[in-house]
Amino acid sequence: xxxxxxxxxxxxxxxxxxxxxxxxxxxxxxxxxxxxxxxxxxxxxxxxxxxxxxxxxxxxxxxxxxxxxxxxxxxxxxxxxxxxxxxxxxxxxxxxxxxxxxxxxxxxxxxxxxxxxxxxxxxxxxxxxxxxxxxxxxxxxxxxxxxxxxxxxxxxxxxxxxxxxxxxxxxxxxxxxxxxxxxxxxxxxxxxxxxxxxxxxxxxxxxxxxxxxxxxxxxxxxxxxxxxxxxxxxxxxxxxxxxxxxxxxxxxxxxxxxxxxxxxxxxxxxxxxxxxxxxxxxxxxxxxxxxxx
Amino acid sequence: xxxxxxxxxxxxxxxxxxxxxxxxxxxxxxxxxxxxxxxxxxxxxxxxxxxxxxxxxxxxxxxxxxxxxxxxxxxxxxxxxxxxxxxxxxxxxxxxxxxxxxxxxxxxxxxxxxxxxxxxxxxxxxxxxxxxxxxxxxxxxxxxxxxxxxxxxxxxxxxxxxxxxxxxxxxxxxxxxxxxxxxxxxxxxxxxxxxxxxxxxxxxxxxxxxxxxxxxxxxxxxxxxxxxxxxxxxxxxxxxxxxxxxxxxxxxxxxxxxxxxxxxxxxxxxxxxxxxxxxxxxxxxxxx
Numbered sequence: 015x016x017x018x019x020x021x022x023x024x025x026x027x028x029x030x031x032x033x034x035x036x037x038x039x040x041x042x043x044x045x046x047x048x049x050x051x052x053x054x055x056x057x058x059x060x061x062x063x064x065x066x067x068x069x070x071x072x073x074x075x076x077x078x079x080x081x082x083x084x085x086x087x088x089x090x091x092x093x094x095x096x097x098x099x100x101x102x103x104x105x106x107x108x109x110x111x112x113x114x115x116x117x118x119x120x121x122x123x124x125x126x127x128x129x130x131x132x133x134x135x136x137x138x139x140x141x142x143x144x145x146x147x148x149x150x151x152x153x154x155x156x157x158x159x160x161x162x163x164x165x166x167x168x169x170x171x172x173x174x175x176x177x178x179x180x181x182x183x184x185x186x187x188x189x190x191x192x193x194x195x196x197x198x199x200x201x202x203x204x205x206x207x208x209x210x211x212x213x214x215x216x217x218x219x220x221x222x223x224x225x226x227x228x229x230x231x232x233x234x235x236x237x238x239x240x241x242x243x244x245x246x247x248x249x250x251x252x253x254x255x256x257x258x259x260x261x262x263x264x265x266x267x268x269x270x271x272x273x274x275x276x277x278x279x280x281x282x283x284x285x286x287x288x289x290x291x292x293x294x295x296x297x298x299x300x301x302x303x304x305x306x307x
Numbered sequence: 308x309x310x311x312x313x314x315x316x317x318x319x320x321x322x323x324x325x326x327x328x329x330x331x332x333x334x335x336x337x338x339x340x341x342x343x344x345x346x347x348x349x350x351x352x353x354x355x356x357x358x359x360x361x362x363x364x365x366x367x368x369x370x371x372x373x374x375x376x377x378x379x380x381x382x383x384x385x386x387x388x389x390x391x392x393x394x395x396x397x398x399x400x401x402x403x404x405x406x407x408x409x410x411x412x413x414x415x416x417x418x419x420x421x422x423x424x425x426x427x428x429x430x431x432x433x434x435x436x437x438x439x440x441x442x443x444x445x446x447x448x449x450x451x452x453x454x455x456x457x458x459x460x461x462x463x464x465x466x467x468x469x470x471x472x473x474x475x476x477x478x479x480x481x482x483x484x485x486x487x488x489x490x491x492x493x494x495x496x497x498x499x500x501x502x503x504x505x506x507x508x509x510x511x512x513x514x515x516x517x518x519x520x521x522x523x524x525x526x527x528x529x530x531x532x533x534x535x536x537x538x539x540x541x542x543x544x545x546x547x548x549x550x551x552x553x554x555x556x557x558x559x560x561x562x563x564x565x566x567x568x569x570x571x572x573x574x575x576x577x578x579x580x581x582x583x584x585x586x587x588x589x590x591x592x593x594x595x
Binding site: 095096106124162 | 403
């Protein structure tokens with residue numbers, strides 16, 4: 015049995031004078047991979063490359079062994095791809111069902127009965143089974159994102175690329191979507207970018223952190239979190255030694271930093287702490303390449 | 308959660324079936340477009356009224372061209388642009404942009420069929436033997452009607468698809484409609500004053516629609532220069548150019564090369580047809 019895979023070798027992408035991605039090497043296999051990074055880090059560009067929406071300016075991309083530069087192979091990739099873009103626009107006057115049905119048609123579901131059943135299935139997966147007849151323009155932002163996710167889930171594709179799928183989605187639905195994605199990831203490659211570290215912590219076995227177009231961490235979520243062990247502490251005041259600190263709901267300050275006082279009250283680090291530490295720019299912060307596992 | 312995660316897989320070699328289904332879907336969307344429905348209603352209304360004492364065909368036959376062709380162009384432009392906001396999603400499906408464009412071009416069959424019906428009704432109202440057709444032979448009269456009623460109903464919507472693929476400005480189709488309408492009126496007005504001028508004949512025929520007869524304010528009907536048959540060829544070449552220009556958007560590799568070559572051929576054919584249309588037919592305007 016051939017395992018589905020994606021590989022990127024020395025992939026770069028520029029937009030005019032702006033470098034969005036530089037020398038990215040990745041191998042992706044079935045499972046959920048989270049993509050973290052600040053705004054402008056290159057996450058969306060990377061996802062668009064994986065989704066064949068954008069060609070790289072240099073380097074090599076292979077999705078399921080196919081070359082997206084070759085038109086016929088690109089079509090082959092698209093037959094096995096689900097993509098939720100960051101900004102999914104919708105045509106005027108379409109209901110949720112009509113839109114997903116239209117996309118299903120473009121995904122070669124030509125038999126009306128099978129197509130309609132599939133559309134109902136994916137709308138049910140994202141919790142929109144009761145809102146299929148509602149016009150998308152009349153929906154909330156979170157509901158629209160779920161419509162965009164529904165079309166990506168059509169046919170349970172071997173490659174699922176999701177750009178901030180949970181933005182604006184309520185907590186109950188986020189939990190439901192995690193369950194759906196975890197199920198799909200048993201056999202599919204799921205790559206999602208998000209600013210919600212708790213989604214990554216709850217769902218992803220692997221995390222990639224991008225910064226200024228380069229991979230500055232690539233490895234298991236648990237390994238990244240463990241790097242923050244002993245570097246997160248509570249205090250009554252913001253600690254000047256911390257690279258980041260903020261007031262918590264208890265009124266105390268959570269501090270994250272590499273230089274820790276001996277008398278500090280250490281707490282269990284979260285993925286967010288580890289991410290902030292990685293991004294924090296503390297003096298002991300290791301160079302990005304050396305942190306790549 | 309009751310939904311299953313094990314769907315049936317679509318067949319990979321479904322290109323033709325997908326295209327047919329997509330074309331049918333777009334046709335249905337076009338058929339219920341309010342602009343197109345208005346155009347059909349206006350055409351039906353005009354052609355259902357008693358023509359009374361029609362002394363020249365040009366007082367009536369521009370109406371299907373304006374509504375089915377002009378308004379049809381605006382409707383297909385809207386249809387083509389309607390998925391623009393969804394392009395990030397639609398653009399990564401297995402159906403390529405040229406294939407989606409081709410499906411939109413198929414939509415033009417609907418207004419073309421309406422134009423055909425309008426032509427039949429027109430002939431019923433004003434039989435081909437009627438003096439209102441001017442000095443043309445019976446076959447040339449048919450060519451005049453096809454070129455003035457049926458072909459614009461096809462060409463307008465095709466032009467709308469091409470425009471939608473290349474121009475983002477939302478009012479582009481309306482602006483083009485005004486330009487073509489204005490151009491038609493301008494060259495017609497110029498032709499009235501100098502009907503035998505060859506450059507003016509070329510200018511008059513250098514349009515997707517042209518008059519071949521005019522009564523003006525006199526009691527006499529003037530049949531203008533120009534060959535209706537070659538004008539039909541010119542119009543069909545314009546239709547081909549519209550389709551090819553639309554298909555060019557997003558075409559890659561060999562397909563793009565073929566389309567560019569075909570565009571060259573269609574352009575050459577159009578020029579030849581225009582020259583033949585301007586030099587053919589009567590050598591001077593015939594007034595009866």
